Amino acid sequence: MVVRRRDPSERGQLDLFRALPGDFAPRDAQDLMAYPFFSLSKSHRIAPIDFSAGGVSIRVEAVPDHGMATIWDADILIWAASQIVEARDAGLxxxxxMAATPYEILTYVGRGTSKRDYQRLKAALDRLQSTTISTSIRQPAEGRRHRFSWINEWQERTDRQGRPDGIELIVPDWFYKAVLDDALILTIDPAYFDLTGGLDRWLYRIVRKHGGRQRGGWRFDLRHLHLKSGSLSPFKRFAFELRDIVRRQPLPGYLLSLEVEIGGRTLLAFEPLAACGKPVDGLVLSGTRPIVPSGTRGSCHQEPKPALTSGNRGRIRALNLESNQESNFEERARDVENLIRTAAASLRAAGKSPRKGAPAAQTGRKESEPASPDQLPLLDRPGGAR
Structure with missing residues (x-):
């Protein structure tokens, strides 16, 4: 519900939107899911996030007093996006x-409602307001950046008797426009709020954004994932934690696995799971050793697939070229570079050890002279020819 206000400040120029009651589906902004905007740790982070890939640049800065907004703080933005989309779809x-009570926000994102939880909510609002973002995403001109905070301002409300009456907050225009665009919003699983690890939460958002509900799933190069996370952990530690996530399989609705290519590169693969949680399942565990069919459809009781697979799989996963262009471009570029190096090494070895009976004169150079680089296939020649 919207209430008219008159005031020369930004707050006075905006209508007041009161939070809607109800437990509706949570929505998330795709830009926030795909790029490193938040700290993945609950520790006090001051170091900025600098990300640049595929024509997208992002810089996130924090102040020492509050630290950088965390991925748990982003739950407030998920609540805000869900409220806005639900109201718009209802014709409101x-x-x-936006105005709401702390109780409404905390219960929606699966938190407790103790005094400590209320204090944590206020600290999260402070971090969201003090964290500043500068990004080229959705900017009309190349090189242009939009600078904003996740919350322009927030304040506690009181009623006429001076008793607490909730909070008011103003979300930035950059975020608000993204939420109102259907193409930039995705519904997420409510079980997301149950994920306790920062990396678990970040990975779910990446998987949900890029993989969606594609049956074949997608895959990511681990080093590119490390870049997209904005994590301060070194790559070895990051890869170790990803392998632990694959072992635990905590992401709701998705199955994770690791694929090792012939060249040794490790990829994280994921694919959607069959819908579960129906009252009657196709296969019912009877308490005995074998699984007894119940006569109904479908089942969620399936033998888990191996978490680690080799490069010679029976089927090839899609490379998600549309939703993950920068990742796959870098992967293919590295493959081409490796191919060139391998070809060059092979030809040099062949030049040093010619076949028996083959005179050196046939090659047009001395027997011990290696092949000239500009004669190797796939190498750049003067003028840009290949």
Whole structure:
């Protein structure tokens, strides 16, 4: 519900949108899911995030007093996006100025409602307001950046008797426009709020954004995932934690696995699981050793696939070229570079050890002279020819 306000400040120029009651589906902004905007640790982070790939640049900065907004703080933005989309779909007017009680926000994102939880909510609002973002995403001109904070401002409300009456907050225009665009919003599993690890939460959002509900799933190069995470952990530690996630399989709705290519590169693969949680399942565990068919359809009781596979799999996964262009471009570029190096090494070895009976004169150079680089296949020649 929207209430008219008159005031020369930004707050006064916006209609007040009161939070809607109900436990509706959570929505998330795809830009926030795909790129490193938040700290993945609950520790006090001051070091900025600098990300640049595929024409997208992002810089996230924090202040020492509050530290950088974390991926747990982003739950407030998920709540805000869900409220705005739900109201719009119901034909109600929305606004960047939102009012709600702490209880409504905390219960929606699966938190407790103790005094400590209320204090943590206020600290999260402070971090969201003090964290600043500069990005080229959705900017009309190349090189242009939009600078904003996740919350322009927030304040506690009181009623006429001076008793606490909830909070008001203003979300930035960059975020608000993304939420109102259907193409930039995705529904997420409510079980996301149960994920306790920062890397678990970040990985779910990446998987949900890029993999969606594609039956064949997608795959990512581990080093590119490390870049997209904005994590301060070194790559070896990051890869170790990803392998632990693959072992635990905590992401709701998705199955993770690792694929090792012939060249030794490790890829994280993921694919959607069959829908579960129906009252009657196709296969019912009877308590005995064998699984007894119940006569109904489908089953969620399936033998888990191996978490680690080799490069010679029976089927080839899609490379998600549309949703993950920069990752696959870098992967293919590295493959081409490796191919060139391998070909060059082979030809040099062949030049040093010619076949028996083959005179050196046939090659046009001395027997011990290696092949000239500009004669190797796939190498750049003067003028750009290949």
């Amino acid at each position: 007017r929305t606004s960047r100025l």
